[in-house]
Structures are given as C-alpha cells and as structure tokens.
Amino acid sequence: MQIIAALQGLVTAESLSIEPTAAELDVIEQEMPLIRAEVELLDAQIMTIDRAANELDTRRVRRARRRVLAARRALANTTADEVA
Secondary structure, eight states: OOOOOOSSOOOOTTTTOOOOOHHHHHHHHHHHHHHHHHHHHHHHHHHTTSSOOOHHHHHHHHHHHHHHHHHHHHHHHHHHHHHO
C-alpha cells in the first residue's frame, strides 16, 4: 500500500493576503493600455457571438484588433527602450 500525501503546505487565507509590490504595480500600469484594448476587443467579439455580424460589428472588431496591435507595439517599443 502506498501512502499519498500532499507535496505542498496547506493554502490558507494568510498566505493569500500578499499585496503586489510597487514594481509589480508599475508593470501593470505600463500594460494598462494593452489590457484596455484587449478588453475592448473581447467586448466587440462577445457582441457578435449570438447573432450574425453586420457591417458595424465587423468594423468594431477590426478597429479593436488594430488597437490591440498598436498597444502591443507600443508596449514592446517602451520595454525595448528601457532595456537598451
């Protein structure tokens, strides 16, 4: 007979109450335009799930995709500038 035991300690409310550091909050703040653009794209896609997409929906999704790509490009350029 093999004994099965947990390999990790118990997860308690104490271990989950860790706050983000200032550096982590700064990274989140830098990524916020991308996060907002991705949420906008998701909203546009959700609107077209249960019905056929009309011309306005198609444009909305296309614009949202362009905003995501622009935000990703801007984020990549800022992080590349900071590293160099």
